[in-house]
Amino acid sequence: MEAANDSDVSIDSSQKATDVSIDPKPQVIYRCKKCRKIVASEEQVVPHEPAEGQKCFKWKKRSDNPYNEPTQCTSIFVEPMKWMQVVEDGCVQDKLQCLGCKARLGYFNWAGMQCNCGAWINPAFQLHKSRLDECHL
Numbered sequence: 827m828e829a830a831n832d833s834d835v836s837i838d839s840s841q842k843a844t845d846v847s848i849d850p851k852p853q854v855i856y857r858c859k860k861c862r863k864i865v866a867s868e869e870q871v872v873p874h875e876p877a878e879g880q881k882c883f884k885w886k887k888r889s890d891n892p893y894n895e896p897t898q899c900t901s902i903f904v905e906p907m908k909w910m911q912v913v914e915d916g917c918v919q920d921k922l923q924c925l926g927c928k929a930r931l932g933y934f935n936w937a938g939m940q941c942n943c944g945a946w947i948n949p950a951f952q953l954h955k956s957r958l959d960e961c962h963l
Contacts, residue, residue: 853963863926866953872903876943899943901932901952931957
């Protein structure tokens, strides 16, 4: 019997373990700034395309900003969640309060609302970034 030569076995360099190691995206969770209770995670955020900013608002809602800078969204929009008790009560629109400390975190409206960037989100469950801590895991 003949022994197998090492030269007969070839390993393709494209089949290395690099396919297995995928860089995981850093997960983000949002906490109430007042009591630090987790209110949302990155998976629950509803993405939206920023609109044209001031041009999308009614004339009376526009500011006299001479600079045409792209507007940064001051809120995140999320899917409805179990901690949103007023949603389960059947309300069409109301404030969203933290389950832990009852701090006002934002608003919701089943008919939709406009982001400060000008985009319409429908239905809208808006959480203000100023009321949340963004934590990277």
